Amino acid sequence: MDAPREHIRVSGLEMRYGSRVIQSGLDFAVMRGDIFVIMGGSGCGKSTLLKHMIGLYEPASGEVLYNGTSYQRCDGEARAAMRQRWGITYQSGGLFSAMTLAENVALPLTQYTSLDPRSVRELVAYKLALVGLAGFEEYYPSEISGGMQKRAGLARAIALDPEILFFDEPSAGLDPVSSRLLDELILQMREALGVTVVIVTHELASIFAIASNSVYLDAETRTMLDTGDPRELLLSSPHAAVRRFLGRGAAPGVSS
Ligand SMILES: Nc1ncnc2c1ncn2[C@@H]1O[C@H](COP(=O)(O)OP(=O)(O)O)[C@@H](O)[C@H]1O
Numbered sequence: 588m589d590a591p592r593e594h595i596r597v598s599g600l601e602m603r604y605g606s607r608v609i610q611s612g613l614d615f616a617v618m619r620g621d622i623f624v625i626m627g628g629s630g631c632g633k634s635t636l637l638k639h640m641i642g643l644y645e646p647a648s649g650e651v652l653y654n655g656t657s658y659q660r661c662d663g664e665a666r667a668a669m670r671q672r673w674g675i676t677y678q679s680g681g682l683f684s685a686m687t688l689a690e691n692v693a694l695p696l697t698q699y700t701s702l703d704p705r706s707v708r709e710l711v712a713y714k715l716a717l718v719g720l721a722g723f724e725e726y727y728p729s730e731i732s733g734g735m736q737k738r739a740g741l742a743r744a745i746a747l748d749p750e751i752l753f754f755d756e757p758s759a760g761l762d763p764v765s766s767r768l769l770d771e772l773i774l775q776m777r778e779a780l781g782v783t784v785v786i787v788t789h790e791l792a793s794i795f796a797i798a799s800n801s802v803y804l805d806a807e808t809r810t811m812l813d814t815g816d817p818r819e820l821l822l823s824s825p826h827a828a829v830r831r832f833l834g835r836g837a838a839p840g841v842s843s
């Protein structure tokens with residue numbers, strides 16, 4: 588049987604910090620193979636949504652379903668099994684500074700598999716090569732550039748062959764060239780590994796370069812205004828705020 592096309596569903600989600608509602612009424616689906624962008628202005632709750640999706644926070648109400656199974660209704664063991672199918676990258680790369688790149692990427696492999704050291708070494712080399720870091724095994728994070736650190740973080744996130752990759756502002760702090768390289772790498776990952784990608788970003792260039800689907804969170808009304816392919820939303824969202832957000836700069840391939 589084919590895997591269902593709908594990979595993730597966010598259903599009736601309300602998110603709060605204490606009594607403060609950050610967003611409510613979130614309902615959308617991420618399809619298998621999507622590069623799904625969570626977008627919206629600063630402070631609207633993008634990172635908060637990502638953290639709810641990866642189970643770091645419990646929803647005030649609602650749930651997040653993976654392949655039709657609610658993460659919130661699972662017990663601890665089932666949740667851990669679901670999390671093992673995800674690769675999560677952190678803003679700074681999230682690498683351990685006292686470990687080499689090879690040791691960083693090997694970490695999930697030694698922790699969650701019983702592979703022998705030689706297989707681990709081979710897999711580490713393969714994952715580093717996939718992100719363009721072949722030969723950098725013995726480098727420490729401080730010895731490479733910010734863009735390379737993020738790619739090494741990505742190599743670690745794909746160590747266990749995840750079904751879903753999560754990114755929060757992956758190009759924050761990168762120059763435009765490294766930022767474009769990272770976008771290309773994300774596209775390649777989707778092709779090479781067949782993953783679904785969920786990514787937080789407010790960078791228009793990134794959104795139009797990689798997104799196949801998206802949700803727009805509005806800070807004022809504290810709810811989502813629209814969901815869909817950002818190119819279509821730019822042209823035909825009924826919400827002016829969404830069109831304004833996506834139309835801030837010249838969108839590649841779209842004339843005004
Ligand atoms: N751990 C937290 N505790 C309380 N408030 C938080 C916490 N994290 C973020 N916030 C607040 O929640 C709102 C949404 O934050 P965030 O999800 O980080 O927004 P974004 O990623 O869209 O910029 C902001 O007003 C922020 O100050």
Ligand SMILES: [Mg+2]
Pocket residue numbers: 633634635787
């Ligand atoms: Mg954020």
